Amino acid sequence: MDDSLWSLNFAGADTIPGWDNDLARDVLGHFTSFSQAHIAPLDPVGDLEGCHLVNGRVHLPAGFASAYRALAEAGWQGLSAPEEFGGQGLGPAVQALVSEAFSGACHALQMVAGLVPGAIRLLQQCATPQQQARFIPPLASGAWLATMCLTEAGAGSDLSRIRTSAQEGPQGWRITGEKIFISGGDQDASENILHLVLARTGPDGTRGLSLFACPALLPDGRRNGVHVARIEKKMGLHGSPTCQMVFDDCAAELIGAPGQGLAAMFLLMNHARLDVALQGVAHAAKAHAIAHAYAQERPQGRAADGSPAMLAQHPDVRRMLQAMDSQTLAARALAHTALVALETGQDRLADFLTPMAKVAGSEAGMRVTETAMQVLGGYGYLHEYRVEQAYRDARICAIYEGANGIHALTLATRGLSHATGAQAEAFTRYIATIAQRQQNSWLMDSLSQWTKLCVATRKAPAELAHPFMQASIGLADLAFWQRVHHECPDNPRLQALAQFASRHAAHRVQGGADFITPENG
Numbered sequence: 001m002d003d004s005l006w007s008l009n010f011a012g013a014d015t016i017p018g019w020d021n022d023l024a025r026d027v028l029g030h031f032t033s034f035s036q037a038h039i040a041p042l043d044p045v046g047d048l049e050g051c052h053l054v055n056g057r058v059h060l061p062a063g064f065a066s067a068y069r070a071l072a073e074a075g076w077q078g079l080s081a082p083e084e085f086g087g088q089g090l091g092p093a094v095q096a097l098v099s100e101a102f103s104g105a106c107h108a109l110q111m112v113a114g115l116v117p118g119a120i121r122l123l124q125q126c127a128t129p130q131q132q133a134r135f136i137p138p139l140a141s142g143a144w145l146a147t148m149c150l151t152e153a154g155a156g157s158d159l160s161r162i163r164t165s166a167q168e169g170p171q172g173w174r175i176t177g178e179k180i181f182i183s184g185g186d187q188d189a190s191e192n193i194l195h196l197v198l199a200r201t202g203p204d205g206t207r208g209l210s211l212f213a214c215p216a217l218l219p220d221g222r223r224n225g226v227h228v229a230r231i232e233k234k235m236g237l238h239g240s241p242t243c244q245m246v247f248d249d250c251a252a253e254l255i256g257a258p259g260q261g262l263a264a265m266f267l268l269m270n271h272a273r274l275d276v277a278l279q280g281v282a283h284a285a286k287a288h289a290i291a292h293a294y295a296q297e298r299p300q301g302r303a304a305d306g307s308p309a310m311l312a313q314h315p316d317v318r319r320m321l322q323a324m325d326s327q328t329l330a331a332r333a334l335a336h337t338a339l340v341a342l343e344t345g346q347d348r349l350a351d352f353l354t355p356m357a358k359v360a361g362s363e364a365g366m367r368v369t370e371t372a373m374q375v376l377g378g379y380g381y382l383h384e385y386r387v388e389q390a391y392r393d394a395r396i397c398a399i400y401e402g403a404n405g406i407h408a409l410t411l412a413t414r415g416l417s418h419a420t421g422a423q424a425e426a427f428t429r430y431i432a433t434i435a436q437r438q439q440n441s442w443l444m445d446s447l448s449q450w451t452k453l454c455v456a457t458r459k460a461p462a463e464l465a466h467p468f469m470q471a472s473i474g475l476a477d478l479a480f481w482q483r484v485h486h487e488c489p490d491n492p493r494l495q496a497l498a499q500f501a502s503r504h505a506a507h508r509v510q511g512g513a514d515f516i517t518p519e520n521g
Helices: 003-010 021-038 042-049 064-073 091-113 116-126 129-141 261-297 315-343 347-381 387-398 404-413 423-438 441-459 461-487 492-513
Strands: 052-054 057-059 144-149 165-169 172-183 192-200 209-215 226-231 242-255 299-302 308-310
Touching: 003 021, 003 091, 003 315, 003 461, 021 064, 021 091, 042 064, 042 091, 042 387, 052 226, 057 226, 064 091, 091 116, 091 261, 091 315, 091 387, 116 129, 116 144, 116 192, 116 209, 116 242, 116 261, 129 144, 129 192, 144 172, 165 192, 172 192, 172 209, 192 242, 192 261, 209 261, 261 308, 261 315, 261 347, 261 387, 315 347, 315 461, 315 492, 347 387, 347 404, 347 423, 347 461, 404 461, 423 441, 423 461, 441 461, 441 492, 461 492
Parallel strands: 144 192
Antiparallel strands: 052 057, 165 172, 172 242, 192 209, 209 242, 226 242, 299 308
C-alpha cells in the first residue's frame, strides 16, 4: 500500500464519516498516474525557466498553463467541492492524499492550483447563497483559480497592521492598497482569478478587518483595478509566481459580516497548515526515495569481509537513510492524525496537533532534503539528481502559513490555556489512551516528563515555546512509533524504523524537560 494511504488509515481514516478506502486508493492511483504524465516533467522546467512579467501579466513557465488546463478538464480541481456546485464531494481527507502527491510532482504548480479547495471551503461557510452560486462552480470546474491576499509590507504575521482599505459607496465596495507574497497573484492558466482580500473597514486592530471577493475580471469582461507590480525573485519555487499586488479602487464584494474577516480566514487555517505540512512531507518523501535508490546502486568501498560494497551498506549511510525514512513517516502521520481529528469533530485535539504538524512537516522537508544531499555527496549538490531543488523548494514551508516560531508560541500559549478549550488536555488523553492500551511504561514516563514541561511553559511561554514544541512533537512521534511496534509486527521495515526512531523521539521529550529550572518549574 502507498505510504500516504497507509498513514491515513493508521491515523483512523475509517472514523471519518463517509470514508471509502477503496475509492481513496483508486483516486490516489489515478492522480499519481496523471501527475507522472502531465505534472512531474514540468518540475525541473519551472525551476530553470521561472515566471515572467510581460506587459503587466504573468506568464508561467512553458507547459504549466496547458498542464493546468488538463488538470481542470480531468476534474481534479473540484475533487472536494460540493456536488451541488459541480464538484465530486470527496472531502478533505482524499484531497490531502492528492495534495501531497501533487506537491511531490511539482510544488510550484500545486501552489498555483492548490488554494482552490480552501477558497471553496471558506465560501461555503461565509458567503451568501447567491455568492456561492456565482463563485464556487467556476472554481470547482477549474475555470477560475483563487488567491489569498493577506500579507502586507511591515505586516507579516501581525495582521493587525494591515492598511489596505475598503470603502462602501453607491456602486458597492472598493478596495485600495498593496499586498505582497501573493502566490499565483496573476497567471495565464485560468480564465479568471478570485482574489480573497483582507482589508480594513474599521478601526485599528484585527477587529477592523473584513474579507472581500475581488475577481480579476468583472462580469462584463473588463479587468478589475488589480495588477501585479512585480514578481519576487526567490530561493525556490521558481515556477510559482509570488507577486506584489496593487489594488487600485478595485470593485469587490463583502464576504460575511464587516469586521469578521480574520475570523473567516481562521476557518481555513487548520486545513491550510496541514496542506503546508504535507508539502514538506512530499519533498522529504521524494528526497528519501532518490537517496535510497542512489545508495543501493552506488559502489563505494568494501564491506567488512573485504567484498565490494554499495553505499547503503555503510553504517553511517544506513543511519541517514533510516533518519530520513522515519522523519518522513512520522511527520506525515502527525498531519494525518490532526486531519482525522479535524474531520471527526475532535476540535480541541485538532487545534493542538495542527501547529505541531505544520512544524514537523516543514522541518522534515528541510532536514530530509539536506540529508539526501549528504548521501549523494557531490552529486547531491548538482542539478542532475534534483535533490538541491527539493532542498530549495521545501525551505519556504517553515516560513509561510505562519512562521514556525509563531506556531511554537501559539502552542505554548493558546495550546496550554484553559480558556481555549483544554487543547493540551485533549492531547494528554490521546497519548495516555495509547500508553494504557499497550501498558507502555516508556510512553507513560515520557508523558509525565512532558506534563512537567507544560507547567514550566505556562510560566514562561515565550522562553520555552521552542523546546515545548519540540518535546510535544517528540511525544507524538514516540506514541506513533510505539503503536507501529505493537500493531505492525510483520513489517520488517516499520519494525526497524520503530526501534530506531523511538529512541530519538524519547530524547526530544527529555531534551525539552531539560529546560525546566527552579525558576519556571
